[in-house]
Amino acid sequence: AQKVTQAQTEISVVEKEDVTLDCVYETRDTTYYLFWYKQPPSGELVFLIRRNSFDEQNEISGRYSWNFQKSTSSFNFTITASQVVDSAVYFCALSEARDSNYQLIWGAGTKLIIKP
Amino acid sequence: EPEVTQTPSHQVTQMGQEVILRCVPISNHLYFYWYRQILGQKVEFLVSFYNNEISEKSEIFDDQFSVERPDGSNFTLKIRSTKLEDSAMYFCASTGQTSYEQYFGPGTRLTVT
Numbered sequence: 001a002q003k004v005t006q007a008q009t010e011i012s013v014v015e016k017e018d019v020t021l022d023c024v025y026e027t028r029d030t031t032y033y034l035f036w037y038k039q040p041p042s043g044e045l046v047f048l049i050r051r052n053s054f055d056e057q058n059e060i061s062g063r064y065s066w067n068f069q070k071s072t073s074s075f076n077f078t079i080t081a082s083q084v085v086d087s088a089v090y091f092c093a094l095s096e097a098r099d100s101n102y103q104l105i106w107g108a109g110t111k112l113i114i115k116p
Numbered sequence: 117e118p119e120v121t122q123t124p125s126h127q128v129t130q131m132g133q134e135v136i137l138r139c140v141p142i143s144n145h146l147y148f149y150w151y152r153q154i155l156g157q158k159v160e161f162l163v164s165f166y167n168n169e170i171s172e173k174s175e176i177f178d179d180q181f182s183v184e185r186p187d188g189s190n191f192t193l194k195i196r197s198t199k200l201e202d203s204a205m206y207f208c209a210s211t212g213q214t215s216y217e218q219y220f221g222p223g224t225r226l227t228v229t
Contacts, residue, residue: 033216043205045159045220052216091159095216101171102147102216104209106159 023092139208
């Protein structure tokens with residue numbers, strides 16, 4: 001069965017520190033997609049990144065970077081030089097493409113608090 | 117940029133009442149989803165909809181729930197007889213043919229009293 005584990009319930013750091021949010025997933029499929037979403041206090045879900053199972057290249061977007069390692073079934077997210085505006089709940093999610101259904105299986109989320 | 121919209125943003129209803137949550141997916145998208153998030157908890161899949169029928173549903177999506185695409189643009193979630201535990205944020209999402217990225221609406225906060 002598919003499952004996403006975000007072991008860190010809450011992380012608190014001081015502004016400008018780097019922080020890594022962990023995500024470990026389980027799936028029996030060879031084709032799958034991994035996502036990160038941000039949920040700020042206002043409640044909406046903001047898409048950050050999608051990665052498919054055939055692409056293990058790490059990605060960097062500004063202060064955000066993602067490390068996808070199939071060998072350890074992990075898809076970790078690092079924020080460099082964190083800012084107060086990064087404070088939010090971050091969700092990792094998994095999607096398996098089966099019969100035209102791409103439902104997302106979500107981790108429990110990590111609440112990130114950036115203190116000024 | 118096209119976006120998914122949801123109405124209302126907040127709905128308060130009494131236990132036992134029927135509610136309909138409305139969503140307008142992105143116009144050329146083909147796959148539609150409802151998720152819910154109980155306050156402070158993870159997001160949970162409810163149902164997916166493709167080609168005018170349910171393609172998959174979770175254990176949460178029991179006989180009290182139904183979905184419909186009544187007119188080619190709206191996608192609705194109906195809860196027939198609300199319970200206190202239905203209080204949650206309900207998110208609608210849609211996906212295109214090949215993008216696999218789900219675009220989420222802003223959510224409807226349902227409060228059952």
